Amino acid sequence: xxxxxxxxxxxxxxxxxxxxxxxxxxxxxxxxxxxxxxxxxxxxxxxxxxxxxxxxxxxxxxxxxxxxxxxxxxxxxxxxxxxxxxxxxxxxxxxxxxxxxxxxxxxxxxxxxxxxxxxxxxxxxxxxxxxxxxxxxxxxxxxxxxxxxxxxxxxxxxxxxxxxxxxxxxxxxxxxxxxxxxxxxxxxxxxxxxxxxxxxxxxxxxxxxxxxxxxxxxxxxxxxxxxxxxxxxxxxxxxxxxxxxxxxxxxxxxxxxxxxxxxxxxxxxxxxxxxxxxxxxxxxxxxxxxxxxxxxxxxxxxxxxxxxxxxxxxxxxxxxxxxxxxxxxxxxxxxxxxxxxxxxxxxxxxxxxxxxxxxxxxxxxxxxxxxxxxxxxxxxxxxxxxxxxxxxxxxxxxxxxxxxxxxxxxxxxxxxxxxxxxxxxxxxxxxxxxxxxxxxxxxxxxxxxxxxxxxxxxxxxxxxxxxxxxxxxxxxxxxx
Amino acid sequence: xxxxxxxxxxxxxxxxxxxxxxxxxxxxxxxxxxxxxxxxxxxxxxxxxxxxxxxxxxxxxxxxxxxxxxxxxxxxxxxxxxxxxxxxxxxxxxxxxxxxxxxxxxxxxxxxxxxxxxxxxxxxxxxxxxxxxxxxxxxxxxxxxxxxxxxxxxxxxxxxxxxxxxxxxxxxxxxxxxxxxxxxxxxxxxxxxxxxxxxxxxxxxxxxxxxxxxxxxxxxxxxxxxxxxxxxxxxxxxxxxxxxxxxxxxxxxxxxxxxxxxxxxxxxxxxxxxxxxxxxxxxxxxxxxxxxxxxxxxxxxxxxxxxxxxxxxxxxxxxxxxxxxxxxxxxxxxxxxxxxxxxxxxxxxxxxxxxxxxxxxxxxxxxxxxxxxxxxxxxxxxxxxxxxxxxxxxxxxxxxxxxxxxxxxxxxxxxxxxxxxxxxxxxxxxxxxxxxxxxxxxxxxxxxxxxxxxxxxxxxxxxxxxxxxxxxxxxx
Numbered sequence: 001x002x003x004x005x006x007x008x009x010x011x012x013x014x015x016x017x018x019x020x021x022x023x024x025x026x027x028x029x030x031x032x033x034x035x036x037x038x039x040x041x042x043x044x045x046x047x048x049x050x051x052x053x054x055x056x057x058x059x060x061x062x063x064x065x066x067x068x069x070x071x072x073x074x075x076x077x078x079x080x081x082x083x084x085x086x087x088x089x090x091x092x093x094x095x096x097x098x099x100x101x102x103x104x105x106x107x108x109x110x111x112x113x114x115x116x117x118x119x120x121x122x123x124x125x126x127x128x129x130x131x132x133x134x135x136x137x138x139x140x141x142x143x144x145x146x147x148x149x150x151x152x153x154x155x156x157x158x159x160x161x162x163x164x165x166x167x168x169x170x171x172x173x174x175x176x177x178x179x180x181x182x183x184x185x186x187x188x189x190x191x192x193x194x195x196x197x198x199x200x201x202x203x204x205x206x207x208x209x210x211x212x213x214x215x216x217x218x219x220x221x222x223x224x225x226x227x228x229x230x231x232x233x234x235x236x237x238x239x240x241x242x243x244x245x246x247x248x249x250x251x252x253x254x255x256x257x258x259x260x261x262x263x264x265x266x267x268x269x270x271x272x273x274x275x276x277x278x279x280x281x282x283x284x285x286x287x288x289x290x291x292x293x294x295x296x297x298x299x300x301x302x303x304x305x306x307x308x309x310x311x312x313x314x315x316x317x318x319x320x321x322x323x324x325x326x327x328x329x330x331x332x333x334x335x336x337x338x339x340x341x342x343x344x345x346x347x348x349x350x351x352x353x354x355x356x357x358x359x360x361x362x363x364x365x366x367x368x369x370x371x372x373x374x375x376x377x378x379x380x381x382x383x384x385x386x387x388x389x390x391x392x393x394x395x396x397x398x399x400x401x402x403x404x405x406x407x408x409x410x411x412x413x414x415x416x417x418x419x420x421x422x423x424x425x426x427x428x429x430x431x432x433x434x435x436x437x438x439x440x441x442x443x444x445x446x447x448x449x450x451x452x453x454x455x456x457x458x459x460x461x462x463x464x465x466x467x468x469x470x471x472x473x474x475x476x477x478x479x480x
Numbered sequence: 481x482x483x484x485x486x487x488x489x490x491x492x493x494x495x496x497x498x499x500x501x502x503x504x505x506x507x508x509x510x511x512x513x514x515x516x517x518x519x520x521x522x523x524x525x526x527x528x529x530x531x532x533x534x535x536x537x538x539x540x541x542x543x544x545x546x547x548x549x550x551x552x553x554x555x556x557x558x559x560x561x562x563x564x565x566x567x568x569x570x571x572x573x574x575x576x577x578x579x580x581x582x583x584x585x586x587x588x589x590x591x592x593x594x595x596x597x598x599x600x601x602x603x604x605x606x607x608x609x610x611x612x613x614x615x616x617x618x619x620x621x622x623x624x625x626x627x628x629x630x631x632x633x634x635x636x637x638x639x640x641x642x643x644x645x646x647x648x649x650x651x652x653x654x655x656x657x658x659x660x661x662x663x664x665x666x667x668x669x670x671x672x673x674x675x676x677x678x679x680x681x682x683x684x685x686x687x688x689x690x691x692x693x694x695x696x697x698x699x700x701x702x703x704x705x706x707x708x709x710x711x712x713x714x715x716x717x718x719x720x721x722x723x724x725x726x727x728x729x730x731x732x733x734x735x736x737x738x739x740x741x742x743x744x745x746x747x748x749x750x751x752x753x754x755x756x757x758x759x760x761x762x763x764x765x766x767x768x769x770x771x772x773x774x775x776x777x778x779x780x781x782x783x784x785x786x787x788x789x790x791x792x793x794x795x796x797x798x799x800x801x802x803x804x805x806x807x808x809x810x811x812x813x814x815x816x817x818x819x820x821x822x823x824x825x826x827x828x829x830x831x832x833x834x835x836x837x838x839x840x841x842x843x844x845x846x847x848x849x850x851x852x853x854x855x856x857x858x859x860x861x862x863x864x865x866x867x868x869x870x871x872x873x874x875x876x877x878x879x880x881x882x883x884x885x886x887x888x889x890x891x892x893x894x895x896x897x898x899x900x901x902x903x904x905x906x907x908x909x910x911x912x913x914x915x916x917x918x919x920x921x922x923x924x925x926x927x928x929x930x931x932x933x934x935x936x937x938x939x940x941x942x943x944x945x946x947x948x949x950x951x952x953x954x955x956x
Contacts, residue, residue: 231528318568323567361752362750
């Protein structure tokens with residue numbers, strides 16, 4: 001049952017092959033047996049009651065496609081009455097009094113929340129080793145990282161612990177773990193999905209999206225997540241198309257741009273081979289491949305590691321021990337309260353980025369760092385603008401390597417390189433996708449698709465067409 | 481050495497919107513602590529600000545009223561610092577691109593008028609309130625104020641005395657009330673001032689080192705605080721010392737200013753554009769519709785009072801100095817169009833004196849504009865004399881009823897019946913033969929004696945004009 005897609009489960013529910021209660025119980029049992037550490041909180045009781053309610057709707061004939069489908073919700077989305085920790089000790093005791101817009105939308109669609117998925121603390125990380133609740137393991141190999149920051153979400157879907165999951169992507173946090181775990185992940189255009197109630201890491205880069213088994217499932221979930229939200233000023237006042245409508249369009253004549261900068265030094269040979277094989281598959285389907293250049297993509301990492309820390313240093317200021325979250329014991333005075341609460345509750349990577357951000361924004365350094373980074377960011381966007389004048393979609397690797405060993409990357413700067421191909425889409429605000437495209441040494445390799453603004457329908461169509469021709473997305477890790 | 485005082489003011493005017501600048505929580509004053517703070521005001525994880533368009537409209541209104549440049553594309557920045565009553569760890573404010581750019585306003589001190597520059601005015605959210613005296617050992621936080629919309633109005637350092645600074649602050653205070661963007665309530669903190677004060681040798685161009693006086697909430701205190709600070713700085717400079725740039729607090733109880741923090745301890749606010757808010761784009765259409773909605777401004781009203789009502793500069797200035805005063809005066813004019821000067825005299829005379837004596841604002845006057853208007857009308861139509869009117873006013877003040885009621889019940893109507901006055905005069909003439917002789921022999925002054933006697937006999941009710949006329953006829 002856990003191999004079924006949303007579309008298949010929905011059909012089964014409709015045909016009365018099984019009930020949502022049965023599906024939910026099946027997943028809850030699997031979660032209980034799993035040692036992937038994919039969840040921070042498992043919401044058994046809530047899930048069962050949601051499943052029961054869903055079954056009643058199905059019986060009454062008022063179900064929609066997501067009614068009764070279980071999912072894992074990244075622990076960065078506020079959920080009323082359920083702990084929302086963002087993977088941090090800081091919010092270990094935080095029970096949100098309100099629902100994030102995405103949580104609300106999924107509830108409205110009658111989905112079943114199995115629990116809150118593990119993640120790197122405040123979404124900072126590329127390996128899911130920065131969680132206060134411990135690292136998540138890659139379902140394909142328990143010694144490997146699942147990627148981050150949405151590592152729990154990716155592992156839950158890949159490991160058959162939930163039918164789909166939510167993720168957020170600030171610099172690749174949906175696409176990279178999707179790639180390393182062999183699932184489909186979509187980061188929509190910035191502003192497509194509301195950020196309200198999503199604990200902010202870097203506001204101008206954060207974007208939520210679906211993590212699923214297939215492109216079709218991603219389209220189904222995005223239909224629910226997307227849309228203007230009056231509570232989020234940066235969400236776009238733009239109509240939401242039916243993302244499932246154009247999945248079967250022909251992609252004959254599609255122009256694919258391959259940025260030469262995405263295939264240079266640092267890219268693992270086998271990963272490159274798998275990616276190129278996938279591109280050849282597209283050629284066989286009638287697509288035209290063109291080499292392009294994104295000359296400023298070399299600056300994506302330094303730019304990102306200024307912009308994101310600047311914003312996070314400010315976004316995380318509210319976690320001061322005064323109103324909610326962790327507070328140190330017996331503070332001597334106000335200064336001590338701030339200092340010790342934050343020192344004791346934030347992890348090393350979070351502290352590192354707060355300090356980088358505070359430094360880069362400080363008087364005297366602002367122009368040299370923040371302002372410069374914003375200018376470079378503009379140049380990176382311009383590169384894409386030019387590229388999309390020539391091609392329909394950009395393809396390339398998601399990650400330079402397959403999943404690496406847990407604990408193997410100790411130097412933070414080397415870790416930052418894991419996001420080298422994903423960051424620029426966030427800096428430009430463009431939609432990006434990762435779809436399973438092969439294996440290297442028994443570990444999944446993802447193919448990245450980057451589209452023009454608001455081209456989610458097209459990306460999903462391209463990905464779906466690929467998944468009609470290949471079976472990489474149907475592979476599941478061996479279980480003992 | 482002769483010193484020149486240089487003063488610039490930063491005024492925080494609370495915009496009178498129903499809800500907060502970035503949330504839908506109410507801004508009503510005086511509610512139970514933390515009862516008007518929603519998830520956004522509390523800075524809960526994940527919440528986002530949404531700009532209240534009313535606050536923007538009110539800021540534009542102010543800008544247009546001081547002839548300022550409006551930045552049609554303006555942005556919000558984050559001002560980062562830690563304080564328990566600042567829930568997000570930053571205040572959303574405007575730094576590089578404020579909504580209101582350079583403008584100006586005219587002030588009058590005594591007979592002279594001058595133009596003071598408005599450097600800028602920007603939108604920002606207020607912080608909450610720390611309460612230190614409620615719990616033993618602990619401070620408490622009330623976030624009802626958090627997110628209240630403020631317009632920070634920054635002046636050029638164009639003022640040269642505490643009196644000028646007060647005149648400017650009063651002008652801004654009147655203006656924001658005229659255009660309906662701020663209730664101006666200083667006790668409730670809706671209108672607060674910071675003053676930057678420095679001294680320089682007379683004739684020197686370069687500004688001296690300034691001290692900033694924080695959070696002054698009355699015009700009286702503003703004047704006192706500045707004068708104190710000028711004295712303090714002058715003493716330092718004359719002894720050859722130098723003024724330290726710092727923030728100072730005015731203590732109204734001890735009547736002193738004292739240091740709060742020096743420049744060395746100044747925060748690095750790490751301003752940057754708030755990524756949660758898009759730039760504000762103001763269309764030409766919005767600007768012209770707001771311009772069209774502007775009421776008559778104080779400066780225009782003053783000019784009209786002089787030109788159309790024939791008031792002098794001084795009276796017109798005072799009557800337009802507060803919206804409530806001008807409103808009161810204009811209600812009176814409705815029934816007393818021809819007696820504008822008389823109305824002005826009564827408002828600035830009897831009414832103001834009574835208000836001052838009882839420490840009341842004009843809004844709380846026991847005698848309403850309509851009531852006083854009726855009284856003026858009775859003077860105008862000769863029902864009572866100006867002198868009797870003062871007694872009537874006193875009775876009205878103590879709540880004895882309307883002017884007409886009081887005149888009626890106390891029988892204060894002027895006697896304009898020739899016959900009745902004649903009877904009184906005849907009697908007085910008959911009883912005061914020596915004085916009649918004196919008048920006849922040319923002593924004009926003695927006429928006053930007869931008037932006095934007649935008034936006394938009529939209990940002040942005889943129409944003075946008629947009385948004079950009749951007396952002359954009878955005596956000659």
